[in-house]
Amino acid sequence: MEFDFAEEQPKLLMLLYGLIAFVLLIGGLLLLLDAVPSWFARRREAQLIAASANGAPLPRRPKQRESMFAFFFLLPTVLLLLVGLVVPAVRTTLLSFMDGSSTNWVGLRNYTWMFAEDSIVRVLINTLVWVLLVPLVATAFGLLYAIIVDKAKFESVAKSLIFMPMAISFVGAAIIWKFVYAYRGEGEEQIGLLNQIVVSLGGEPKQWLLESPLNTVLLIVIMVWIQAGFAMVVLSAAIKAIPADIVEAARLDGVSPWQMFWQITLPSIKPAMIVVVVTISIATLKVFDIVRTGTNGNYDTSVIANEMYNQSFRYGQNGQGSALAVVLFVLVIPLVIYQIRNLRQQREG
Structure with missing residues (x-):
């Protein structure tokens, strides 16, 4: 044309x-x-x-004048939120009750379709696995890094190296790890690090990203690699904020390092850990780039955000794609509300 x-x-x-x-x-x-x-x-x-x-x-200064100042400063933000968030959210919700062409009203059919279609149920299960594993594992590694690196000789260098993956986009990280998981036929020289290790140990190379559910776990590794640096920075700052007199008193009482961790360090950094877990959970619920770049959502690895894109833009099913978007939005809202309440309680405390 x-x-x-x-x-x-x-x-x-x-x-x-x-x-x-x-x-x-x-x-x-x-x-x-x-x-x-x-x-x-x-x-x-x-x-x-x-x-x-x-x-x-x-x-x-009259209160009315202060309100006018606040109104002028908040007006651009409110307008941008209305145009970029509220209006699209309302439109997407309406489209979720319509058919693929967005012309006929179908009620809750798009929502019942999610739980009746086996492939979509698999997508929901994959998303649940991501949300359960990524925040916990990334926070655990971040805490481990923070404890090991804290007051080390080259602390700043070590933290920079651990935090570096956060500077890489999700697409870039997925491409890097695709080289790690790369496969070549048996007898050929392996360019993938993982297959090279397997071959060196006498095993056979595998197409890692084609084997379900192992491929989902391998994609989760990429997200953990990225988010562990964020968790390490936040938790390391929380550890350094523990009052020195408390630490000294515990040491004078003869507390062992293990007891110091469970009785002093962990309770003191609990608010920071909650912030890290909730923040990573929100990012994990919206994950799209890693799955799209790693496997394109094939081989039972798709998640809600990726399937939402497929239904709306590849298959032309705007109603089903919008329903997935609404479900994703509903899943994120409780985490956001909890995060806001937690931060407010910390500020008031």
Whole structure:
């Protein structure tokens, strides 16, 4: 199909005008946010100078003015949240009750389809396995790293190396590990690290990413490798924040290192561990890139985010894809609420 510029010119002009209007709107808001507070600040300064010159008490700032300041600063954020989050969420929820063409209302059929289709049930089970394993294993490794590296000779270098995977995108990490899992036929030179180790020990090379459920575990390893650095940094900071007098008192009482860990260190860093587990759980629920790059969701490795993409963009089933998106959203909400409540309790405590 050839592109007819003359036919599409009105649409392109409309798009261009829309972009210009959007840029002008954002620019105007930014100028307004800069000009209005400056005007109020100058006016406030003049009032203070006049009051001090006359010996009168300083005027108090009205609450209405403070609310107006807050409104001007929050307005762009609220608009962006409405456009980028609230409106798409409402639209996706409505589409989840429609058929693939988004024209006919089908009620809860898309939701019952999830639990009636064996392949989708497998997707839900895979997602559950990810959420159970990744946060716990990544936090455990992060805690182990934090304890081992704490006050070591080359602590900063070691932490930098452990945290480095966090700087790599999920796609990049998946590509790196695909080379680790790479397979070549028996008798050929293996380029995959894992198969090379197996061959060196006298075993036979395997196509690791094709064997279920082992392939799901191997993909989970990639996520753990990335998130362990994040857990290590947060938990290491929490360990260093333990009051020194508590540690000294425990040592004077003759506490062993094992007792020190279970009775002093672990209870002291419990809030930080909760934050780490919840944060990694949210990231794991939304995992897409690793599965997409590693196996494309084949061989029983797909998860909710990947299947949502497949249903919506590969198979043209907007209703089913939207239903998966809603389920994913519902699963994330309790974790977010718990995280907010936990942080609020820490701040108040």
